[in-house]
Structures are given as C-alpha cells and as structure tokens.
Amino acid sequence: MNPTAVKRWIGLELKRLREAAGHDRAAAAERIGKATTVIAHIETARNLPAPADLELLLDFYGAPDLIPVFREMVRRGKRGKDWWIKFNEAVPEFLNIFLGLETGAARISSADINVVPGLFQTRDYAFTIHNMFGKRFGRRLSDEEIEAKVDLRMTRQATVVERSEDAPQIWSILDEGALRRQVGGPAIMRAQLERLAQLTERPNVDIQVLPFTEGAHLAIDGTFTIFDYPSEFVGDPGTVYIETRTGGEYYERPDQVRDFRNAFERLQGQAENPDRSRDFILSLAKEMV
The missing domain is CATH 1.10.260.40 (lambda repressor-like DNA-binding domains)
Structure with a gap:
C-alpha cells in the first residue's frame, strides 16, 4: 500500500x-x-x-x-518508500501527490482529448511530448532532463500498469483527435497506436475511442482522471485530478467526484466499445505511413 x-x-x-x-x-x-x-x-x-x-x-x-x-x-x-524518490529532479512538487495516488489506486478512469495518456505512451512519443512542452515552466529542457522525465514515465508504466500483483483496473477514454494528431510524425505515431492495441490485451486495461461522429460530446470539458482506492480506504469518495499549465488540481468532495463520475459514464456510453475501439486503433495505425 x-x-x-x-x-x-x-x-x-x-x-x-x-x-x-x-x-x-x-x-x-x-x-x-x-x-x-x-x-x-x-x-x-x-x-x-x-x-x-x-x-x-x-x-x-x-x-x-x-x-x-x-x-x-x-x-x-510508515512502511516502504515512494518509488519515484530516485527520480527526484524529474518530479515537480505538484506531481508527488499525483504519483502517490496513482500508485495506490485500485481503479484509474481517465478521459483524454489531446494526447495519449502518460501510462500508455511509448518512449519516443513521451520524448516528443516533453520536448514540445518543455517551455511549460519557463525554459527549454535539455535532452538529459527530458530523458530523465521519460525514464520516470516508463517506470510509472512498469509500476502501475504492468505490475504483477494488485495492478489497478484502468479504463481510458481517448478522443479520436488524440489518436490522429501526429506527435513526432507517422512512424512514432504508428508505434504508439500499435502499443495501445497491445495494451488492450492486458486484463486490467480497457480503452474506448470517442469518435468524431459523436460531435462536441458535452460530457467532457477537458482531460481528467478519477482515482478509486482499495477497500481499506473506508468511506473514501475517490479523487479527481486535472492537470493545468502550472501544476495540477485535485477534487475530493463527494459531490465533485460524483459529478466527474457522471461525466465519465456519459462518455462511456458515447464511445465505441473496447473491441470496436481496438479495431479502430489498428485501422488508424495502418494509415500512418
């Protein structure tokens, strides 16, 4: 825990x-x-x-x-240490609590409209994202700094998505735009889409695609993540996390979390089911040439 x-x-x-x-x-x-x-x-x-x-x-x-x-x-x-301590310089202060909640969650539900979420990114895709948004905190990051952040992201995946025991159930809704936007060019994007398709074969991962044909899908105002915790966390309503340009915001009041849950459930109803979504992702991968 x-x-x-x-x-x-x-x-x-x-x-x-x-x-x-x-x-x-x-x-x-x-x-x-x-x-x-x-x-x-x-x-x-x-x-x-x-x-x-x-x-x-x-x-x-x-x-x-x-x-x-x-x-x-x-x-x-009091037991154990947070795994990301060794990446201290690559972890901004606001991300510490996020990594703790993500690692401790029993279920992670996310909706993403701009890019593939960090837990699913390939190394090349993650490097490109960090390089593109390196000025977020006021200066361009060096290649060494970007590599450190990418290493952190890859370790997140191994620690959260791929761990052998008590891995959380992850349900991700991806807007079609996040899948068509060519981050790093066709080759990187094709590998990223193939990675998503591979992830759907894991028993703890479900991915749904929200197609353009659904229009504005008013249930979503932006990217958000909902964390639900193990049963030992008695009475915990869960946490909603929204990343901003300068950090992150957390919502933990029961009424706030309930509002985001309702939005997520509406998106689930609008998106393609997981099987059709996997086929859709693979068809997009073939287009990336």
Whole structure:
C-alpha cells in the first residue's frame, strides 16, 4: 500500500471527522496540546499523526471505535518508500501527490482529448511530448532532463500498469483527435497506436475511442482522471485530478467526484466499445505511413 496514498486517506478522514464533530483546527490542536499547524500538516497529508495524538483526536471527534483502524493505517503509512524518490529532479512538487495516488489506486478512469495518456505512451512519443512542452515552466529542457522525465514515465508504466500483483483496473477514454494528431510524425505515431492495441490485451486495461461522429460530446470539458482506492480506504469518495499549465488540481468532495463520475459514464456510453475501439486503433495505425 503506497505510503503517500495512506497519509492522504488518514488526513482526509481526520478532517472529515473533525468537521462532523463541529470542531475547528484550533480546538483540535488545543486538545492534544500542540500548535494548530500540527493539525494542518496531518490533514494535508504532510505528516502522520503520533499514536498518542491520534487516540486523543479520535476520542475528541467522537469516534474512539475507529482507533484500531487508524492505528493500522498509520503503521502502513510508515512502511516502504515512494518509488519515484530516485527520480527526484524529474518530479515537480505538484506531481508527488499525483504519483502517490496513482500508485495506490485500485481503479484509474481517465478521459483524454489531446494526447495519449502518460501510462500508455511509448518512449519516443513521451520524448516528443516533453520536448514540445518543455517551455511549460519557463525554459527549454535539455535532452538529459527530458530523458530523465521519460525514464520516470516508463517506470510509472512498469509500476502501475504492468505490475504483477494488485495492478489497478484502468479504463481510458481517448478522443479520436488524440489518436490522429501526429506527435513526432507517422512512424512514432504508428508505434504508439500499435502499443495501445497491445495494451488492450492486458486484463486490467480497457480503452474506448470517442469518435468524431459523436460531435462536441458535452460530457467532457477537458482531460481528467478519477482515482478509486482499495477497500481499506473506508468511506473514501475517490479523487479527481486535472492537470493545468502550472501544476495540477485535485477534487475530493463527494459531490465533485460524483459529478466527474457522471461525466465519465456519459462518455462511456458515447464511445465505441473496447473491441470496436481496438479495431479502430489498428485501422488508424495502418494509415500512418
């Protein structure tokens, strides 16, 4: 179980319990005899709570029966290290939480309208994407920096999509435009499309193509990803992630996540089914000459 995802769940649940009990952060901090920043750091997944503080807080929130559950989750949150630490220089700050949630997810549902998602990209396609958008953070990246980011992306695929145990179920909806847009030219694009077709043979991957014939498909305003977590994350509504030019935005309120789920389900109904989508992808690959 990914430690970043565990810390996020603990923080969100403690915040939810505090608010349900009608306490603010100052009151919670006073109860454990510490600064308000200690509560803030716990609730924002920066730190794990100390065992003694955890018990006091859960009792203060009227949920002492949850102490054993939280104890176990804290124990799991202390185990292991995030796999991307060795890629530290290639990981912008905003991406740390994303990688943790992605690695810890039991199901990943995504809709992409511009490019093939990172979990499915070939190395050449990923290099071209990073080279094209290298100025996003104000300067052109060197080839060495791009290679580091591509290495990170390839490791993401091995860690998330291709891992042998507990791999998440991944359901991807791709707009036809993302498949026809020639990133890097016909040869790179053909290899990318063939890679997508290969991925559909994996038991944990489903891909649907949203064809141009569906028109504007109002269910989608842009690219988004929904993370759902293992059953141990009791009561977790999931997380929606939207990437922006300068970072990423996360939506975790139940009503927000529900809205994106409804949008995703509408897209599933509009898109070609997985079998027809695979045939469509292979036909496009043959056109890339």
